[in-house]
Amino acid sequence: MASNRHLGRIIALQTLYEEEFRREAGDKDFDLNEVLKRNIQRYEQTVEDTDFIRRLVLGVSKNALSLDKKLQPVAPEWPIEQIARMDRTVLRIGLYELDNENDVPPKVVINEAVELAKSFGGDNSSKFVNGVLGTLLKQREEKATPAKPAKKASKK
Numbered sequence: 001m002a003s004n005r006h007l008g009r010i011i012a013l014q015t016l017y018e019e020e021f022r023r024e025a026g027d028k029d030f031d032l033n034e035v036l037k038r039n040i041q042r043y044e045q046t047v048e049d050t051d052f053i054r055r056l057v058l059g060v061s062k063n064a065l066s067l068d069k070k071l072q073p074v075a076p077e078w079p080i081e082q083i084a085r086m087d088r089t090v091l092r093i094g095l096y097e098l099d100n101e102n103d104v105p106p107k108v109v110i111n112e113a114v115e116l117a118k119s120f121g122g123d124n125s126s127k128f129v130n131g132v133l134g135t136l137l138k139q140r141e142e143k144a145t146p147a148k149p150a151k152k153a154s155k156k
Helices: 002-023 030-040 050-074 085-100 106-120 125-144
Strands: none
Touching: 002 030, 002 050, 002 106, 030 050, 030 106, 050 085, 050 125, 085 106, 085 125, 106 125
16 A cells, blocks of 8 residues: 555645646636546546545645644745745645654655655755655654753762
8 A cells, every 4th residue: 555655645746736836827717626536537547545645635735824834944944935836745745644644654754755856846855855844753753752851960
């Protein structure tokens, strides 16, 4: 199912990229569910976990603004609207998966996002995606691990 999920992420990426492109172009006839259905049908012979694809697409689409708010502080020198559309979409998918797909190990999520960035992004996209998502994961792990109390100096 792992390779099937990789294909699912590609379908989700295509769908979300088209959504953002068409909405920014002012396409008032855009229908996310229609595009998602079309993109899944293209791969119906090879893709099995269509629920996973739907969760990613609908979750990222619905939560894009809150995802962007979490991403922005990690890359403050890059305003979210100035990040390449493909990189921004990959980052949103990766962060959404980190936050919501508990059956996938976080390092696998990041690796998959890096692979998407390598395949569909620019020359430095994979490094950028790896850095941003890696930082978010590190911050999450630091919050989850309580700080050890400082040792008191013993009086002699």
